[in-house]
Amino acid sequence: MVNLKINRIAKYLILSDLVFYAGWGLITPIFAIFIVQKIQGGDALVAGLSSAIYLILMSLLRVPIGIFLDSRPSERDDYWFLTVGLFIAALVPFGFIFAKFPWHIYSLQAIHAIAMAISLSAWPAIFTRHIDKGIESTEWGLDATSVGLGAGISGAIGGWAVTQFGFNPVFIAVGIIGLIGAALLLFLRKDIKGVFDHGFRFSLKEIFQKEEK
16 A cells, blocks of 8 residues: 655655646646737747747756756755746746736746756756655655646636737736745745754855755
């Protein structure tokens, strides 16, 4: 019989993913429509380029950031990259409210790509380090399932919400939900060694200071 008792760190990482990606799921199926209808000069090419900028830049950054994090012995660095990256990504939807031209979209997608590369490079490190022995596949499956279900259900809701309220309220909702998803990681502040040794005050020097895991 499978033991589904999940440790605290894995539980909050999965919950954060569920909330964060459910938020982004609200706009995923309608983002190209937003570009065509609301961006001056927006068309299928602009939508394609914006997607390409996000995916290519994020992919190119993942390995270098991963190598950098692997070179830092402290799990504190992984935590800060994960949390700060999600917070930055959660702010991007608010920028879409003010976007008027294609270069606005491209710039926001670049910021989104950098933020997610930072976050996604750190997430697997923490999750793998704290995954429960004997139910590894189950816990990876729980995360993938929660992300897929959350984004899928919210995609339908987002399509309906845009037809009822327009794009801007949906972007605001995405940003707020994303911030909640990122904020859930703060519940791990006592579980990751050295994160808040000085309360909420920190410096970049402290983040990157080497410390044994």
